[in-house]
Amino acid sequence: MxxxxxxxxxxxxxxxxxxxxxxxxxxxxxxxxxxxxxxxxxxxxxxxxxNHVAISLRHRKSRMIGLLVPNISYFFFPSVIEGIEEIVHEHGYQLMILQSNESYEREVNSIDTMLANNVEGILASVSRKTEDFSHFKNVIDRDIPIVFFDRVPEEIKADMVLVDDIRGTYDGVKHLLDTGRKQIAICIGHPNLLISKNRLKGYKMALNEVGLEVEEKYIISGQSIDDVERATHQLLNQENPPDGIFAISDLTMTGIMRAIYANRLRIPEDIAVIGFCEEPFSTMYNPPLSTIQPMGFEIGKMATEVLFTRIQAEHGFMMTPEIHNITSKMVIRGST
Amino acid sequence: MxxxxxxxxxxxxxxxxxxxxxxxxxxxxxxxxxxxxxxxxxxxxxxxxxNHVAISLRHRKSRMIGLLVPNISYFFFPSVIEGIEEIVHEHGYQLMILQSNESYEREVNSIDTMLANNVEGILASVSRKTEDFSHFKNVIDRDIPIVFFDRVPEEIKADMVLVDDIRGTYDGVKHLLDTGRKQIAICIGHPNLLISKNRLKGYKMALNEVGLEVEEKYIISGQSIDDVERATHQLLNQENPPDGIFAISDLTMTGIMRAIYANRLRIPEDIAVIGFCEEPFSTMYNPPLSTIQPMGFEIGKMATEVLFTRIQAEHGFMMTPEIHNITSKMVIRGST
DNA sequence: ACCGGTTTCGCAACCGGTTGCGGTTGATAA
DNA sequence: TTATCAACCGCAACCGGTTGCGAAACCGGT
Structure with a gap:
């Protein structure tokens, strides 16, 4: 047999x-x-x-959705994937997960294999290194629906699902201000990324609202945990160190926490900390962290729902792309 | 176009x-x-x-490897996947990742879609709920190579790649003993799981070696973070509380740490902590945790290498299944 | 002119299903 | 008795490649 x-x-x-x-x-x-x-x-x-392969060949469709993510190693993407799978399976489809590992070549490659496997739609979060987006244009030219989430290309006309970074950062910084903090620092990722820009925007909004000016010395950035740890060290050891820090991600948060611990500062007495962090990351620290939950699950669900409306729409009758902002939830714990 | x-x-x-x-x-x-x-x-x-679909149909092979994991939400499996991808791509194959989410139905389903998609080999880590393994027998009957890793079925004849739980636990507990601890507790997962049994075995080995007896009250277990947290509370509040704890996973570690923090105990002064934990999980705590690193990356690589030797072997000429143990690396940090 | 051997290419079947269309059968109506 | 029609099923093409085999065209040698 x-x-x-x-x-x-x-x-x-x-x-x-x-x-x-x-x-x-x-x-x-x-x-x-x-x-x-x-x-x-x-x-x-x-x-x-x-045999799905035969069916796929005959029908020119595969009942498969392609998912492109930079990685699956941290909390955010796995939770997004959970949301995606829920909707995908609801429709009787299968999910094909491909990692770019932040490599442009592998991203292009992944898109190719998706197309070669007749996926009916693509969900994508682009690599940090990607600057040429023609592989995505290719997908659109082929009339294959694509929805971008979280890390989106700026110059492509397509549906997008984003975390509302401006609003989230605004909420977090505002909360720090509300608890009496005056010198609030922020740690962002690569300055070119849209998310970094947006989060800075929310940061400025919150500060300006209470009449504070943005000071360059309170803005640090880093690409890795170690980067951030070093930057935070400098931040904490300058004169007039901050009494509150907003972290932009799980990674930056880790670097920040390490530096704070190393400097023997107490949280929240000496310094308050809040940032975009996923469960269960934020509950592992001492004290548990107040966070802006990015709601990966909801983002995944939303992106997939949008994708299926595109798939089910008559081809050619394409509605204009939409941008969906998922507002994050602020969870107050011991760190602020 | x-x-x-x-x-x-x-x-x-x-x-x-x-x-x-x-x-x-x-x-x-x-x-x-x-x-x-x-x-x-x-x-x-x-x-x-x-068109890969057409090629796959014609050749009855797809250049795809199917991967079945219970989840991708924590540290272990993503790092395994990294190892897997390295080898898979080296061979010019693609990886099809399916999550069972610890559901038996979805596991069976996932195996079906893999077969229906003509995967040439399968890597699998089984769900906790799975007790009937006929879907895996099915795969073997079809002459499709399959390699199990980490969570393996006991009654199936197939290649396995495991973390050396006995050795790892032994090392960890021995290290606690070496630092002068006398009452050492262990927190395991579901008692039926082979890994739980093996880790208990290593625990006993280390204790017996220095003439200590295993005491039931020092063995706790739990299926979720909250379970473990509750169990640890009880553990810490009984008379003669432990001065060292061995945690069996990232999850149990989180529950344990929460309970320790809540009880205002100092690490490592009051209680030392070590366990199986992945990077970067263990470095996030205060103090950073000593850990037994399960080496997910190596497990993934090994499993995939074994799988490809099976794929490339002449069909019918099947060697007898082998069991590979990957020894973990002990990393000493501040918690012991 | 004829033969054997290359070189170069096309025919057609095949992988495993799907589907338009046409054919056969039997029952019913005219 | 014959036309009509529904019920039921098979032929063959098709999806997009792959491949065994045969054939045409050309070559130089006799």
């Missing part, structure tokens, strides 16, 4: 044609009830499983 | 047959150099990309 059994096998056993078996299996009205029964019975007995 | 272009398109444009084009593209010696040049040139110009 090393070979999987096919429709032809069933047909031969029953003295029928392939077409009849195929139709019987899917309750086509042309087939008599007895024939259907016989076919289904033997199919059941032999554990017949249709 | 909404339709992707095929071999037939190229053939028509050049007045050739499909077969000639196909052969030209793969440098078949039967084709003249000029024809090859012409074909390749126009293929390049039109951005021709072969």
């Amino acid at each position: 090393s070979q999987s059994i096919t429709i032809k096998d069933i047909a031969k056993l029953l003295g029928l044609s392939k077409s009849t078996v195929s139709r019987a299996l899917k309750d086509h009205p042309d087939i008599s009830p007895e024939t259907k029964r016989a076919v289904k019975e033997i199919a059941e007995k032999l554990h017949y499983k249709p | 909404s339709q992707s272009i095929t071999i037939k398109d190229i053939a028509k444009l050049l007045g050739l047959s499909k077969s000639t084009v196909s052969r030209a593209l793969k440098d078949h010696p039967d084709i003249s150099p000029e024809t090859k040049r012409a074909v390749k040139e126009i293929a390049e110009k039109l951005h021709y990309k072969p």
Whole structure:
């Protein structure tokens, strides 16, 4: 039984044609009830499983959704994926997950394999290194729906689902101000990224609202935990160190926390900390961190729902792309 | 250009047959150099990309490896996946990642879609809920190589790649003893799991070696962070509380740490902590945790290498299954 | 002119399903 | 008796490549 059994096998056993078996299996009205029964019975007995590859080839569609993520190593993307899978499976589709690992080549490659595998739609979060977006244009030209989330290309016309960074940062910084902090620092990622810009915007909004000016010395950035740790050290050891820090991600938060611990500062007495962090990351610290939850699950769900409306829309009748902002939830814990 | 272009398109444009084009593209010696040049040139110009689905159907193989994991939400599996991807891509294959989410139905389902998609091999870590393993037997009967890792079924004859739990736990507990601890507790997962049994074994080995007896009250277990947190509370508040705890995973560690913090105990002064934990999890705490690193990356690599030797072996000529133990690395930090 | 051997290419079947269309059968109506 | 029609099923093409085999065209040698 090393070979999987096919429709032809069933047909031969029953003295029928392939077409009849195929139709019987899917309750086509042309087939008599007895024939259907016989076919289904033997199919059941032999554990017949249709070959998706053949179906995909014939129909030019695969019931598969391609997912491109930079990585799955931290909290955010896995939770997004959970949201995606919920909707994908609801529709009876399968998910094909590809990691770019922040590499442009692998990103292009991944898109190629998705197309070569006839995915019916693509969800994508782009790599940090990507600056040429023609592989995505390619997808759009082929009329394959694509929805970007979180890390989106700026120059592509497509649906986007984003965390509301401006609002989230504004909320977090405002909360720090509300608890009496005056010198609030922020740690951002790569300054070119849209998310960094937006978060800075929210930061400025909150400060300006209470008449504070943005000071350059309170803005640090870093690409890795170690980067951030070093930057935070400098930040804490300058004159007039901050009494509150807003971290932009789980990674920056880790670097910041390490530096704070190393400097023997107390949280929240000496310095308050809040930032964009996922569960269960934020509850592991001492004290548990107040956070702006990015709601990865909701982002995944929303992105996938948008994708399916595109898939189900008549081809050619494309609505204009939309941008969805998912507002984050602020959770106050011991660190502020 | 909404339709992707095929071999037939190229053939028509050049007045050739499909077969000639196909052969030209793969440098078949039967084709003249000029024809090859012409074909390749126009293929390049039109951005021709072969349709993997068609190739897969024809060859009955897909150059895809299926990966079944319970989840991708924590540190261990993502790092395993990194190792897997390294080897998979080295071989020019693609990885199809499916999550069971600890659900038996979804596990069976995932195996089905892998088979239906003609994967050439499967890497699997089974769900906690799985007790019937016939879906895996099915795979083996079909002569499709499968390698289990980390969470393995006991009653299936197949290659396995495991963390050396006995050795790892032994090392960790021994280290606690070496630093002068006398009452050492351990927190395990579900008692039925092989890993729990093995880790208990290592725990006992280390204790017995220095003439200590295993006491039931020092063995706790839990399925979730909250479970563990509660159990640790009880553990710490009984008479003769432990002065060292060995945690069996990132999850149990989180519960334990929360309970320790809540009880205002100092680490490592009052209680030392060590356990199986992944980077960067263990460095986030205060103090950074000593850990037994499970080496997910190595496990992934090893499992995939074994899988490819099976794939490349002549079918039928199956070697007997092997069990590989990956020894963990002990990293001493501030918590012990 | 004829033959054997290359070189170069096309025909057609095939992978495993799907589907338009046409054919056969039997029953019913005219 | 014959036309009509529904019920039921098979033929064959198709999706996009791959490949065994045969054939045409050309070569130099006799």
